[in-house]
Amino acid sequence: MSVIDDLATEFSRLPGIGRKTALRLTYHLLKQPPEQSQRLATVLAGLAERVHRCSLCLNLTEEDPCAICRDARRDQSSICVVEEASDIGAIERSAEFNGLYHVLGGRLSPLDGVGPADLSVRELVDRVNLGAVREVIIATNPSLEGEATALYVQRQLASSGASVSRIARGLPVGGDLEYADGVTIAQALSARREM
Amino acid sequence: MSVIDDLATEFSRLPGIGRKTALRLTYHLLKQPPEQSQRLATVLAGLAERVHRCSLCLNLTEEDPCAICRDARRDQSSICVVEEASDIGAIERSAEFNGLYHVLGGRLSPLDGVGPADLSVRELVDRVNLGAVREVIIATNPSLEGEATALYVQRQLASSGASVSRIARGLPVGGDLEYADGVTIAQALSARREM
Numbered sequence A, B: 001m002s003v004i005d006d007l008a009t010e011f012s013r014l015p016g017i018g019r020k021t022a023l024r025l026t027y028h029l030l031k032q033p034p035e036q037s038q039r040l041a042t043v044l045a046g047l048a049e050r051v052h053r054c055s056l057c058l059n060l061t062e063e064d065p066c067a068i069c070r071d072a073r074r075d076q077s078s079i080c081v082v083e084e085a086s087d088i089g090a091i092e093r094s095a096e097f098n099g100l101y102h103v104l105g106g107r108l109s110p111l112d113g114v115g116p117a118d119l120s121v122r123e124l125v126d127r128v129n130l131g132a133v134r135e136v137i138i139a140t141n142p143s144l145e146g147e148a149t150a151l152y153v154q155r156q157l158a159s160s161g162a163s164v165s166r167i168a169r170g171l172p173v174g175g176d177l178e179y180a181d182g183v184t185i186a187q188a189l190s191a192r193r194e195m
Helices: A003-012 A019-031 A034-050 A085-094 A121-129 A144-156 A182-190 B003-012 B019-031 B034-050 B085-094 B121-129 B144-156 B182-190
Strands: A078-082 A100-103 A135-138 A163-166 B075-082 B099-103 B135-138 B163-166
Touching (some): A003 A019, A019 A034, A085 B019, A135 A144, A144 A163, B075 B121, B085 B099, B099 B121, B135 B144
Parallel strands (some): A078 A100, A135 A163, B135 B163
């Protein structure tokens, strides 16, 4: 095996990258100045070593606690619960939420063998029971598993005294009613708000 | 900048990988065992160092001459001319050609500032003029620039005595006449062969 094949093989392990794309990326890098592959190699080599879970919210971070948990200007009484650390970036970009996060590390999925014990629900309940948290917003994905996870988390928090809410489902901004699926339209109708 | 941002930035320099995909790849690697990023890093680090151009055909190789040029079982009298080293793999997979290759290193493209001096046409003419080459097959892409390049190469070889041919254009196998463009259909018609 040549280094070209090796690199194509490693690239093709990444999600959404097939053999052809992997070869294209490899040949692309060979046409670039060597510094580009070197930089990519350096960053990759440091990835697993430098990135860890925040001990408070389980976000991926290089410092513990993470920048969000350390930020005293953020509302410490509100926690947004997400499936994965990558979801935090999406919510932060909306600039609509100024509280803290909690990363579950997945969602309930019996078919994939993911049960409640595999998610950090216990840690969430402990955080809420400390008393400073007044609101928990469950922002798991609007999928079947995400809804089941939301329901489970809500039940675990039922006796905590914090208000538990679920992000709204409806038509995405810029979406087209004509192409929306029936379930989304049904949700959008039943969650209608007076204007 | 965190290492997550750094890696996403490096990934997004690759062709066809936007910011979102780059972030997805990064978070994917963070969920895998650290060995996977390490392996990718190691292969990348060795890429530019280990891969060079074959001094005969300009193919990318770790040994000089490359495996194809060294293979005595291949027909030394036939040279297939391609734009890029990556095209060689595609032709090899067809198992239809058993001669040698010559990599031009691009195609004539005045708009991108690529002229004849930027391609290895001189080296090709020298190889053919050594006398052992009887046939040159020009397999540049069937694009406007590829055709212009083919024409230029053919003219440079006109006085060499070797027979110069161009790969056939026509409908791709498994293609659909209904969705083929007019130029391809015209080429397929004019290049028709008796059955």
